[in-house]
Amino acid sequence: MPLLTDKINITEGHILIWQLEESADELKESLPEWLDFSEYDAISHPQKKREWLAGRRLFIDLCREAGIPFQGIWKRPEGKPFLLGSAAHISLSHSEHLVAVALHFHSPVGIDLEQPRPKLMKIAPKFLDEREAGCAGGNLDLLCRYWCAKEAVFKLVGGKISFKEHIRIAQADAPAGWQAEVASSVFSGKAVVEFHRLSDYYLAVALRQPED
Known part of the structure; x- marks a missing residue:
């Protein structure tokens, strides 16, 4: 798999x-035999199987780094x-x-590509509240960033929460990143979401914001 871009730096991470170009067979051959493939074997969709293998391959490289x-x-x-065997936090998209x-x-940490x-x-209307919808308007680029940000926060939390009801983008124009607030029985707190542009994709990176 060719590296699409140099490592994106985040503090302490x-x-x-x-870029995914290999077939499923090629990817599987690159993985250690001791790896647990039970989840992979239960996947029926060919593209999903390929994505599973690619994710494991990349996590091995990331851990090495x-x-x-x-x-x-x-x-x-x-x-x-x-x-x-590690307390480090991970995310995949x-x-x-x-x-x-x-x-x-x-x-x-939570990340999302979109x-x-x-x-x-x-x-x-399924993922934006009334205020957020008004801010985004009909701007497809902004809608993409809202979705990407909420998906990244969802992955950070890791629980069953609603994009619309539980994740609120409190500030979408902060120079240090978008500010998100989560209020649910699973998690309550704040997160900062940073964006990176990769050709025609957005990559959103969500990290928990320390309490004051």
Whole structure:
């Protein structure tokens, strides 16, 4: 998998982004035989199988870069991933052609890759509250960033929360990143979301904002 861009720097963490070109067979051959493939074997969709393999391959590379032995990945029932044998936090996002992984040593992290696409116009009422919808208007680029930000925060939290009801973008023009607030029974707190532009994709990176 060719590295799409140099490592995006985040404080006390790492992010890698790769362009996915290999077949599932090629990716599987690059993974260690001891890896648990039970989740992979349960996937039926060919592209999803390929994405699973690519994510594991990239996490191995990311752990090597971060100086952490890769011992595998486990998931909570709701799907949030964790590294076996390490307290570092991780997140994963993929599209048809890109795979991105993040690792942070101290803060829960969430990442999301997204392209501005017309479908976001149709589903906007499902993930934006009235104030956010007014701010975004019909701007597809802004809608994409709202979706991307909320998806990244959702992955940071790792629980069953509603984009519209529980995640609020409190400030979408802050120079240090968008400010998000989460209020739910699963998690209550604030997060900062930074954006990076990768060709026609947005990459959103969400980190928990320390309490004052």
